[in-house]
Amino acid sequence: MNNDELEIIGEMQQDLEIGESASSPKAYVSPAVIKRLPRYFRYLRELIRNGKMRISSGELSKIMNVTASQIRQDLNCFGGFGQQGYGYNVKYLYAKISEILGVNCNFKAVIIGAGNLGRALVRNPMFTKRGVSTVAMFDIDKSLIGGTFAGVTVHPMEELETFCRENAIDIAVLTLPKECAQEIAGRLCSAGVHGIWNFTGKELDLLIKDIKVVNVHLGDSLMTLCYELNLLREENEDK
């Protein structure tokens, strides 16, 4: 069976799925599984880039350093994406995982705080790769307002609510000093934003329940590295 035929199988599955997806009753999926999905997304993207058409759970497990069992179990939380005897069509699987992760949702984001971190993020291809468009930045610094970073204009903070409402913003990225985080989060709630990607290190108290927050604690990540180095050092001292 050659690559073209496999391509066709993929497309057949895809067609089939369009009819199914609306009716498929989605059961609860554990956070452990969800957290692994972006990693599949990355590896599948890489496989496509390398021209790989088909992969078995066993082959993928070796590349990703996980068990084949876990891969099959994970994928089957969302439906049968493979074919017995053949494995998985890479492009099709990538498309399904993208769909699950909302890559095709065209979410719109604003970055609040045009400091170094805000600028680093807006210039990062990450958003584009994941189907999120960064449509504006906000800052209090008058000297930044009106300027652009990676083609994105910096707006004054006063315009935050109006802008978010008028442009139906889904995601706000908080890259501002932690002192302002709570106040801005409150304003974002009333501006109809659905998700906050929070880099401030402040744990946010939100009145509205239906707003999702994902916190990025870079310091926590640094500390796990320090823990390991400390462990290593102690081991070496013992010798």
Add this chain to the structure above:
Amino acid sequence: MNNDELEIIGEMQQDLEIGESASSPKAYVSPAVIKRLPRYFRYLRELIRNGKMRISSGELSKIMNVTASQIRQDLNCFGGFGQQGYGYNVKYLYAKISEILGVNCNFKAVIIGAGNLGRALVRNPMFTKRGVSTVAMFDIDKSLIGGTFAGVTVHPMEELETFCRENAIDIAVLTLPKECAQEIAGRLCSAGVHGIWNFTGKELDLLIKDIKVVNVHLGDSLMTLCYELNLLREENEDK
């Protein structure tokens, strides 16, 4: 019992522990526990800032939104830091957790890549708060070399190995384009660095086993937010 007395208990425990710590045989601690330690560290720091002297696992559990059982279980992986009937001395507990996480190790770090992300990190108080000092930055851009960010000088990439060796650098922070990540990681191995904090999104293959890598995949974090928003959207559509 007043605050002064509790303070004394804390100090007594601390004195006691100094003798013990060298001999205490450290059993395996699961990654699940390790990952939670930095969060305890943050909350305890905050409690100290607010002048809180003593806390019970029950009280802390309410603040941190976890079970009291988990807190006691977690802490007891490293030793008995509390006192029956009284709870935990906040400063003492903070000191012990800092010790476990290597905050007092005075690790020395270099930041490789003086772009926006590198600059955002070097200006962040995170390193200082966690006892890590950022002693140098490196870049290939001639126009940046010799300049400083947050008092840290940018060196040319050619000096990387010599500098790391001579200054006994523990940690390298990779904030450079993913294309160069693998090459630089190799050079860092031979330069005697013990830990890599990797922001490049490239999974590193390292020859030396005794070098620890912590990967930060910001895109993965963004995707979990998108997943939740997608879920929310689907739920609303069903209504």
Add this chain to the structure above:
DNA sequence: TAGATTGTTAATCGATTAACAATC
């Protein structure tokens, strides 16, 4: 002493892995 709260063991729950029948 009585009350409170830890440290720790036992029970439960969830996540991972193994195994294999179904089927491409």
Add this chain to the structure above:
DNA sequence: TAGATTGTTAATCGATTAACAATC
């Protein structure tokens, strides 16, 4: 058809929670 590999159930493993005796 025979071989390969999935989807899925059952077994194992680990992590969380509950309970309570120890003890401050």
